Amino acid sequence: MANQHLVKSFDEELRVLDARISEMGGLAEAQLAQALQALRERDTALSEAVIAADVRVDALEHDVQDQVLQMLALRQPMAVDLRQILSAIKIAGHLERVADYAKNTAKRTIVLARTPIPTRGVGGIERVGRLAQGSLKDALDAFAQRDLARARAVWARDEEIDDAYNGVFRELLTYMIEDPRTITACTHLMFIAKNIERIGDHVTNVVELVGFRVTGTTFGDDRPKSQGAMYRPQ
Amino acid sequence: MIATAMSNGAKADAKPAAEHDIKITGRDVRVFYGDKEALHGVDVDLRDREVTSLIGPSGCGKSTYLRCLNRMNDTIAGCRVTGSLMLDGKDIYDKSIDVVQLRARVGMVFQKPNPFPKSIYENVAYGPRIHGIASSKADFDAIVENSLRKAGLWNEAKDRLDQPGTGLSGGQQQRLCIARAIAVSPEVILMDEPCSALDPIATATIEELIDELRENFAIVIVTHSMQQAARVSQKTAFFHLGNLVEFGETRQIFTNPVDTRTQAYITGRIG
Numbered sequence: 005m006a007n008q009h010l011v012k013s014f015d016e017e018l019r020v021l022d023a024r025i026s027e028m029g030g031l032a033e034a035q036l037a038q039a040l041q042a043l044r045e046r047d048t049a050l051s052e053a054v055i056a057a058d059v060r061v062d063a064l065e066h067d068v069q070d071q072v073l074q075m076l077a078l079r080q081p082m083a084v085d086l087r088q089i090l091s092a093i094k095i096a097g098h099l100e101r102v103a104d105y106a107k108n109t110a111k112r113t114i115v116l117a118r119t120p121i122p123t124r125g126v127g128g129i130e131r132v133g134r135l136a137q138g139s140l141k142d143a144l145d146a147f148a149q150r151d152l153a154r155a156r157a158v159w160a161r162d163e164e165i166d167d168a169y170n171g172v173f174r175e176l177l178t179y180m181i182e183d184p185r186t187i188t189a190c191t192h193l194m195f196i197a198k199n200i201e202r203i204g205d206h207v208t209n210v211v212e213l214v215g216f217r218v219t220g221t222t223f224g225d226d227r228p229k230s231q232g233a234m235y236r237p238q
Numbered sequence: 239m240i241a242t243a244m245s246n247g248a249k250a251d252a253k254p255a256a257e258h259d260i261k262i263t264g265r266d267v268r269v270f271y272g273d274k275e276a277l278h279g280v281d282v283d284l285r286d287r288e289v290t291s292l293i294g295p296s297g298c299g300k301s302t303y304l305r306c307l308n309r310m311n312d313t314i315a316g317c318r319v320t321g322s323l324m325l326d327g328k329d330i331y332d333k334s335i336d337v338v339q340l341r342a343r344v345g346m347v348f349q350k351p352n353p354f355p356k357s358i359y360e361n362v363a364y365g366p367r368i369h370g371i372a373s374s375k376a377d378f379d380a381i382v383e384n385s386l387r388k389a390g391l392w393n394e395a396k397d398r399l400d401q402p403g404t405g406l407s408g409g410q411q412q413r414l415c416i417a418r419a420i421a422v423s424p425e426v427i428l429m430d431e432p433c434s435a436l437d438p439i440a441t442a443t444i445e446e447l448i449d450e451l452r453e454n455f456a457i458v459i460v461t462h463s464m465q466q467a468a469r470v471s472q473k474t475a476f477f478h479l480g481n482l483v484e485f486g487e488t489r490q491i492f493t494n495p496v497d498t499r500t501q502a503y504i505t506g507r508i509g
Contacts, residue, residue: 009506010508082492083495220493
């Protein structure tokens with residue numbers, strides 16, 4: 005099928021919509037990378053920069069919403085166009101949440117800068133962070149190239165992030181039991197780990213939407229999930 | 239469920255298509271104008287109490303196909319139809335079929351409203367009279383009222399039944415033509431771009447009417463408006479260059495068509 009619309013301005017609008025999503029994705033990626041760097045280096049200035057930059061992601065999400073509203077009203081899109089437009093507004097929402105979690109991580113990093121923290125706990129979070137970053141990058145590539153195989157691969161490996169998060173959870177719990185003075189710091193770290201784990205969930209939703217856009221169907225519900233690794237009292 | 243986010247409204251869900259019987263079965267229907275084959279072997283099942291829309295670019299064969307269903311093509315010199323078209327299991331093209339009776343069972347509404355130059359009452363009573371459906375004044379009165387009610391025109395027309403049908407507005411005239419088609423108790427109603435000469439309000443009225451008529455009739459509508467097809471029909475058939483390219487649930491055709499030609503057409507791409 006030819007990819008061009010008879011009405012060329014429609015093609016241009018769809019291109020702009022994709023460009024906005026890619027820009028949001030790039031910003032969310034940078035926000036996450038900097039939030040993790042700030043955590044690792046206990047860098048308050050960098051954390052503040054992450055917090056301040058979140059408004060740009062929010063503004064882009066509003067732009068996407070406005071554009072989608074306009075296109076639905078004025079173009080009455082069908083089939084693959086309709087799916088692209090519907091998935092765009094939802095992907096924008098997920099990317100906004102990813103950036104939000106990065107911001108929240110930065111906020112807690114500022115609090116942690118004034119508190120002694122068990123360095124080993126940060127190491128586990130870094131691992132969750134690297135996995136989430138990898139998934140986010142692949143998801144954005146899958147979006148840009150409408151790469152179904154890559155989207156599905158990201159979708160299938162959210163389990164790794166969940167497992168890594170559950171590892172951090174157990175580790176931090178051990179520190180808190182060993183030394184109750186670390187409870188404040190470890191609780192913040194626990195929230196940070198949870199934030200990053202949630203980023204993985206949003207990334208999973210993004211690739212599901214990429215799949216929906218390309219095929220018109222969802223991936224189904226046979227995604228591998230980790231089995232009850234949450235803390236259970238013995 | 240994202241995949242079914244685009245629905246035709248609650249009514250579309252009320253009666254799953256599988257519950258309705260097949261009204262017209264078409265197999266390998268071909269139409270020739272002289273030596274030229276205009277329609278290349280179309281297989282479609284049209285179900286009772288369901289709206290089927292026929293879409294496609296100009297010259298794709300959708301109107302030609304529609305006209306096969308009540309043998310309107312018989313009136314075109316040099317036009318020949320082959321294949322099989324069965325109405326309730328009986329061959330529409332069988333020699334024993336009375337074409338006039340057939341067209342009473344398979345009524346038609348045209349693009350441009352074409353009321354007879356008679357009163358509103360006579361426009362509706364004309365069909366029942368020539369078909370001998372009614373005899374007494376009371377019977378005719380009942381048919382006229384009932385038909386005009388079903389066509390959503392009764393309240394507007396009841397005080398002016400003796401006035402010419404041509405004096406009505408375009409949208410009212412089209413509803414009068416629908417009332418005229420209904421008056422002979424058809425089983426199938428064919429509509430050839432019934433709203434293309436109407437403004438958006440009159441169009442919406444007709445679309446609402448089509449949705450109501452669906453409770454009693456099988457309806458086949460040719461339309462150039464894809465939004466209209468999406469709004470009013472449960473099944474959609476996409477024609478292209480004399481071929482039936484894709485036929486299926488309207489909600490699927492407009493959200494996730496299978497054929498790339500369908501996709502190109504409904505999204506306005508260069509096909």
